[in-house]
Amino acid sequence: MLWTAASDAPHDHDGLPSPLPGLLGRRFRHRVTVTVPDALGGLSETTVPALALAPADAASLLLDLPAADPRLPGDLRYLVHVARGIRRWAEAGRVVPELGREDGRWWVRWRLLGGDRQRAWLAELGAAMPGMLRRAGGRQALDDFVLALTDPIVRDRLGGRDSDHPMLHALLTDTPIPEPEDGPIRGVAVAESRLERWRESLAVEEPDLVLRLVEPDESDDLAEPGSDVLLWRLEVCLRPSGEAPMPVRHSDPEGLRVALRLLGKAMEAYPRLRAVPSDPDGLDLLLPLAVVMDLVAHGARALAASGVTLLLPRAWVxxxxxxxxxxxxxxxxxxxxxxxxxxxxxxxxxxxxxxxxxxxxxxxxxxxxxxxxxxxxxxxxxxxxxxxxxxxxxxxxxxxxxxxxxxxxxxxxxxxxxxxxxxxxxxxxxxxxxxxxLGGASRPDPVPTPHGLNATLRPYQQRGLEWLAFMSDLGLGGILADDMGLGKTVQLLALLAHERERAGTVAPTLLVCPMSVVGNWQREAASFTPGLRVHVHHGPARLRGDGFAAVVAGSDLVVTTYAVAARDVEMLRETGWGRVVLDEAQHVKNAATAQSRAVRAIPARHRLALTGTPVENRLEELRSILDFANPGLLGSPQQFRARFAVPIERLQDEGALARLKAVTSPFVLRRVKTDPTVIADLPEKFEMTVRANLTAEQAGLYRGVLDDMTRRLRDTDNPRARKGVVLAALTRLKQVCNHPSHFLADGSPAIRRGRHRSGKLALVEDIVESVLADGERVLLFTQFREFGSIVAPYLAERFGVEVPFLHGGVARTARDEMVRDFQRDGSPSPVMLLSLKAGGTGLNLTAANHVVHLDRWWNPAVENQATDRAFRIGQRRDVQVRKLLCVGTLEERIDAMLTGKAELADLAVGVGEKWITEMSDNELAALMMLGDDAVGE
Known part of the structure; x- marks a missing residue:
């Protein structure tokens, strides 16, 4: 019997294929106990209502159900697949009758013949068995199921025929054999002996049908009627198990019989073979060219599905x-x-x-x-x-x-x-x-490492420098699209240093970037190329008119923001730029924005775009960035949409994709961390300091904390109280650098009127966006639980992903579940936020290969321990470590002291901030003062 279990809950079966609604609409009169997974990941027993079906009813039901319908449960689809397989074996004649005694009577039942192919089929079914069925009996249950369904399926295929012969009558009508007149034992023995001889005659595996296409031979003199086009021969062959296919000959009657039967089935699978002439001297078919083409293009698949192999000529391409x-x-x-x-x-x-x-x-x-x-x-x-x-x-x-x-x-x-x-x-x-x-055999000419570059370029960075110089010499714009962390900044600075050493006087380069990285460019230039004259053009006090023209004339690199470029576009258009560079060029992926229009309007001999994500969502983004670098290269947005975007994105047009690659690849240099030629050049861990500017709101709060600390220090002479005032000010300044809402603790929103209130949070958003665009994962560490409670919900809403926050208040079981979920493939949480103390040790989080420290700890050892959650045994990718700080603040000066003084960088764990409390008032003022470059727009 087939037992079909169902839940007690009501079901809506409308639209389900017949006869399932009738089955599920019956009253379930039985109850069975089944083993199912429980909520804790274990197994438990439960009792559910069930319906019992006799084998004939079960076979009829399963064969009427569409196995491909996704509304069917997985285990039911599996049983449908089994039933259909039994029917195919029956149609192929690979079934035999067998005598057995039930209820005191002798019955003849159909069963599978057996053999290598059926055993392989059963083995495949056993391997694919759903877990519920496996626990309900496993392979033995499968064998019993196949045995029970074979008999009714075969009888159904026989179509209700009958016979006067007692044995045939029993086979066809599912009735017991009448007791023989010469005694039941002797009669049964005779019947079984005859059945055994029948089974033995079928036991040898039947050969396969192979159709071999033979190219025309002029000696055959066989041509299509009314033309000179020769006919192709489709040779009919049989292939015994383990042997080569052999043509069927008239001298082999048994082979002819088998081949005719199998050829008839082949014609059912591919009916066009019925309409072609046959060789008068054999079974071979003679095909016109049109049938040959259709046979190869379509018929081969239909024949293969029915078990027939088609062999093409060796010289067929x-x-x-x-x-x-x-x-x-x-x-x-x-x-x-x-x-x-x-x-x-x-x-x-x-x-x-x-x-x-x-x-x-x-x-x-x-x-x-x-x-x-x-x-x-x-x-x-x-x-x-x-x-x-x-x-x-x-x-x-x-x-x-x-x-x-x-x-x-x-x-x-x-x-x-x-x-x-x-x-x-x-x-x-x-x-x-x-x-x-165009990517031919030659490479751009070698470029010597500039003397003014304080860095050792890795091989792929040296190739990037040579490519940039080559494109600049040709006056061709380009996109340097290296993955985040591969050093686009140093490659551009190396280009500027090279040009000035080669040519002396060179027109200045204008670099446009997000406000969050202005300070980073300024400091990286000072570090890697101290000989370059750099001017930062942003802020309310920025130069205009003649003052701006004069400072540009004396500069090699002018750094500004997208917002300022849009406001000052008329002034920037009047300046003679040698090059305009867009950093984080995905900011102009929408060509219609004011910022995009502004940077396109600034004339220059050479244009470059730097981005790790040239395409985030749509091909139009690539067109927009390339249109900045080489105006008109890909046509207008409407032309690009018609010729490339729609054919590729909607129609998967490979021709359009090939043309787009041919046009764009010369102008895009893309290296990714997974490329072996790049990864071999990288260290196991990249560490970098990334700087953000304060917003005006943050700057006001920062000054207020400093004023309050100065007043309190002036009013106290107690050394212990003085330390308390200093430590409290340190904490409050860190909170201000993180976010105004963190410092105020007023529950105010992360952004206000669509604008970020924190330069650091804006920078975190950019980093996370780049990581997610690369399909990678990131760990965010903060020393403040309160700040994490601001960041986690903001990022979750911004990117539509889960952002678990592991902190000291998370229970052990929940903590372990967070880690397991983050580590598994397909995790819905590509971002994980951790407090430095709770998540800094004892965890294995190698699914992430990016680590971001949102607020700096005074002890590098503590940060390194946190970084090692990802950078540890089991990590197979390079780890990118970013340490965030705010420009012109306490954070930046502490970072300089930690990286510049060995004795501070090697502080013992636990010393922390105590050394700062020993400073004099003047030293504290110098350490904590707000720099002129701290505030961005």
């Missing part, structure tokens, strides 16, 4: 046509005024048409264009390809003669035009300078 582009370019004249720059660089090119690996000659192209056939013979091979596409490609090649002269912009316009090449462009070969641009 199925290939798609493609275009290849050969480009040549003259030498670049770098130091003259006569050279063309940018997209006006001169070059020549020619197209080649290929089918698979065969590059066609002009004669072959002309012949293919005339024939427009889907199956042609080329150089001794039968090649199957789209004849219509071949004809279009041949016409396209003919329209672009060998050696066509053009410009780089003109060539790229061919690939982005409204009538692009009709087949994919899968290879571009090149010579001259364009070879380095």
């Amino acid at each position: 199925v290939a798609a046509p493609s275009l290849r582009l050969a480009v040549a370019s003259p030498p670049v004249l770098l130091d003259t005024d006569e050279r063309d720059v940018g997209m006006n660089q001169l070059l020549s090119y020619n197209w080649e048409l290929a089918i698979g690996d065969l590059v066609l000659t002009a004669t072959e192209i002309e012949r293919l264009a005339r024939s427009a056939a889907d199956l042609v013979q080329l150089r001794g091979q039968w090649v199957q390809a789209d004849g219509a596409a071949l004809a279009k490609a041949a016409k396209y090649v003919g329209a672009h003669e060998l050696g066509d002269a053009s410009t780089l912009g003109g060539l790229l316009a061919l690939l982005t035009a409204a009538d692009p090449p009709p087949v994919p462009v899968d290879a571009i070969t090149s010579t001259g300078w364009v070879s380095a641009l």
Whole structure:
């Protein structure tokens, strides 16, 4: 019997396939005890209502249900699959009758014949058995189920026929065998002996049917009626188990019998074989070219599904046509005024048409264009390809003669035009300078490490410098799209240092970036390239008019923000910039914003974009960034949408994708941390200090804390009280640097009127966004539980992900569950927030390869312990460690002291902030004062 269990809860069965609604609508008169998983991950027994079905009813039900319907429970779909498999074995004749005694009578039951194939089938079913069925009896239950359903399924396929013969009558009607007149024992023995001989005659595994397609032979003199096109022979073969296929001959009657039966089934699977002529001397079929093409394209799958193998000729190639582009370019004249720059660089090119690996000659192209056939013979091979596409490609090649002269912009316009090449462009070969641009055999010329660079470039960073210099010399804009943490900043600074050492006087570079990284650029430039003259243009007191023009004239690098660029665009447009660089260029992914329009309006000889995420959600974002670097390269937004975005994003058009890659790849340098050529160059751990500016609100609160501390120190002479005042001020200043709401403890929102109240939180948001865009995970550490209670809900709402917060108030079991959830694949929590004390030791969180310290601890050892939650045995990726601090504040000066003095960097654990309390009033004022560059807009 089949037991079908159901819950007591009411169900809505509308729309379920028949006959399931009728089954589930019955009254469940039985109850069974089953073992199911419980909420704690263990197993428990429960009793549920159930319906018992006789084997015949169960078989009928299962065979009527659609196994692919997702509304069916998984275990029921499995049973449907088993029942259908039994029916296929019955239809193949791989079943036999067997005598057995039940209720004092002899019965004949159908069962599977057995053999290697059926045993393999049962083994596969056993391996795929759902957990509930496995616990309900496992393989033995499967064997019993197959045995019970085979008999009613076979009888159903026999269609209710009957016979006067007692044995056949019993087989067909499911009735017992009448007792033989010569005695039951002797009669049963005779019947069983005869059945055994029958079973033995079927026990040998039946050979497989193999259809072998044989190319036309002129000696056969077999042609399609009314044409000279020769017919293809479809040879009928049998393949015994473990042997090669052999053609069926008239001299083998048994083989003919088996082959005819199997060929009939093949024709049921692929009916077009019924309409073709056969060889008068055998079973082979003779196929016209149209049937051959359809057989290979469609019939092969239908035949394979019915167990028939199709063999193609050895010289048969199925290939798609493609275009290849050969480009040549003259030498670049770098130091003259006569050279063309940018997209006006001169070059020549020619197209080649290929089918698979065969590059066609002009004669072959002309012949293919005339024939427009889907199956042609080329150089001794039968090649199957789209004849219509071949004809279009041949016409396209003919329209672009060998050696066509053009410009780089003109060539790229061919690939982005409204009538692009009709087949994919899968290879571009090149010579001259364009070879380095298009990824050919040559590389950009080596660039010596600038003397003014205080850094050792890693090999991939050196390659980045050479690429940037090459693109700059050609006047071509580009996107440096290295992963976050691979050093885009130092590569750009190295480029500036190289240009000034090579040429002396160079027009200044304008760098536009988010406010949160302005201080970082200023300090990185001072550290890596101290010889560069850097001016920061932001803040309410920024220069304008003649004052701005004068300071720019004396600067190598001018750093400003996107917001300031939008406000001061008219002034910036009047300045002679050598280069405009966008950092975190995803800020201009929407070309319609005021900031995007402003930076595009600023003229410069060279343009660069720096971003770790050139595409976050849509291809339009890549177009927008590339349009800044090389205006017009990908056309207007409407043209790009029609020619690339819709075909690729909606239609998965591989041709459009190939063209887009061909056009964009020369202008994008992308290295990722998972690339072996990059990862081998990286250390096991990257540590960096990332700076944020205070908002005006934070700056006001910061000054208020300083004023209060100064007053309190002036009013106390008690050393212990003095230490208390200093420590309290330290804590309050840290809180101010984190967020006004953290300091005020008033429950006010993280942002107000759409603007961040904390520069640090804005920076955290940018970092997390980049990490999530790369599909990676991050740990955020804070020493303040209160700050974590602000950050966690804000990030959860901002990115739509779970952000667990592990702190001292989390129970042990909940803590362990947080860690398990974060570590498992497919976790819904790519971000985890931890308090430094509660989460800084004793945890293994290697699923994350980014660590961010939101607020600095005074003891580096404490931070290192927290970092080691991710940077430990079991971590397979490089770990990026970021330590956040606020520009011009106590945090920045403490960081300088910790990194600049060995005795402070090696402080023993537990010393913490005590040494600060021993400072004089003047030393404290210098340490805690608010710098002029602390506040951003």
